[in-house]
Amino acid sequence: xxxxENLVRAEFAPKHTYLNTASNxxxxxxxxxxxxxxxxxxxxxxxxDPLFAxxxxxxxAYARLAGVPAERVAAGATVALxxxxxxxxxxxxxxxxxxxxxxxxVLNPFHARGDLKVRAVPLERIADAVRPGTALVAVSAAQxxxxxxxxxxxxxxxxxAHGARTYVDFSQGAGWLPLDGDAYDYxxxxxxxxxxxxxxxxxxxxxxxxxxxxxxxxxxxxGERPWDSCYGPVTELAHSARRFDSSPAxxxxxxxxxxxxxxxxxxxxxxxxxxxxxxxxxxxxxxxxGHEPVPAPGSPIVSVxxxxxxxxxxxxxxxxxxxxxxxxRASFHLYNTAADVDRLLDALSG
Numbered sequence: 001x002x003x004x005e006n007l008v009r010a011e012f013a014p015k016h017t018y019l020n021t022a023s024n025x026x027x028x029x030x031x032x033x034x035x036x037x038x039x040x041x042x043x044x045x046x047x048x049d050p051l052f053a054x055x056x057x058x059x060x061a062y063a064r065l066a067g068v069p070a071e072r073v074a075a076g077a078t079v080a081l082x083x084x085x086x087x088x089x090x091x092x093x094x095x096x097x098x099x100x101x102x103x104x105x106v107l108n109p110f111h112a113r114g115d116l117k118v119r120a121v122p123l124e125r126i127a128d129a130v131r132p133g134t135a136l137v138a139v140s141a142a143q144x145x146x147x148x149x150x151x152x153x154x155x156x157x158x159x160x161a162h163g164a165r166t167y168v169d170f171s172q173g174a175g176w177l178p179l180d181g182d183a184y185d186y187x188x189x190x191x192x193x194x195x196x197x198x199x200x201x202x203x204x205x206x207x208x209x210x211x212x213x214x215x216x217x218x219x220x221x222x223g224e225r226p227w228d229s230c231y232g233p234v235t236e237l238a239h240s241a242r243r244f245d246s247s248p249a250x251x252x253x254x255x256x257x258x259x260x261x262x263x264x265x266x267x268x269x270x271x272x273x274x275x276x277x278x279x280x281x282x283x284x285x286x287x288x289x290g291h292e293p294v295p296a297p298g299s300p301i302v303s304v305x306x307x308x309x310x311x312x313x314x315x316x317x318x319x320x321x322x323x324x325x326x327x328x329r330a331s332f333h334l335y336n337t338a339a340d341v342d343r344l345l346d347a348l349s350g
Contacts, residue, residue, distance in 0.1 A: 136166070
């Protein structure tokens with residue numbers, strides 16, 4: 001079996017120091033090849049059956065990562081799209097509990113309804129804030145802005161005690177953070193970050209009975225027999241979570257299939273150990289420089305208050321990081337090395 005090092009070096013060859021996976025990941029070489037093959041298929045007028053097969057292969061791969069049957073996974077385009085589906089399922093006046101300053105795609109569809117009671121509390125208090133009458137708790141597993149990780153076990157117990165449903169966004173976790181699709185009523189993730197895929201795909205895990213969701217966005221692909229559902233109303237919805245699908249961006253899934261194969265080949269546990277070791281190295285180096293990052297133990301995302309202003313200068317030096325609300329955000333993934341960490345620290349010490 002190939003070693004981690006050999007696999008990674010065969011797939012990635014960044015031309016500069018890329019520490020911005022929390023924005024979007026580098027594409028592995030095998031995904032680039034798959035995208036090129038898909039584009040050529042279209043250009044040459046070939047049948048698109050293989051691309052539709054890629055969608056189902058990706059659904060199955062994500063289901064394995066989430067530990068659920070593929071029949072419980074819906075395929076769409078964005079987290080916001082699926083959040084809108086969740087929001088549409090709630091009755092007027094329902095209370096939705098959220099974390100302050102969570103990512104907009106997890107929050108805004110609930111606010112856009114206009115007739116829901118949306119309550120925001122600090123992430124650290126979200127489990128304690130669940131109360132009788134809370135209908136849904138919606139939160140990111142790892143915060144985009146600073147990498148803080150929600151105490152999902154505590155949140156799950158609090159929600160169950162009060163009869164609230166849970167909706168967890170794993171966009172900043174899927175690929176390095178172990179998933180448990182059975183632990184929450186609904187969970188979601190886009191795939192262009194830690195799962196190494198192209199933009200344009202997201203997955204929603206639903207309960208066996210679909211929870212309270214209605215397929216309000218159903219199109220022909222949501223039919224039990226999609227190709228017989230192209231005209232007029234869909235007469236028979238898919239018997240699986242596919243009833244919540246949106247028409248797929250086929251090129252995206254062609255590339256994503258290859259990316260998910262790589263993630264599975266290496267293994268989430270191996271990726272997690274690698275990513276966290278680099279993040280811890282960066283935190284230790286920051287301490288030596290007198291900087292204190294936002295506390296986010298166990299996260300590969302490191303956010304340093306007050307240093308966001310350095311992002312343009314770092315970019316000119318060939319180091320890709322983010323400026324988030326004035327904080328410098330670095331994020332580490334399987335293609336990064338200790339040398340990448342040290343280069344960023346050297347730049348910050350200058």
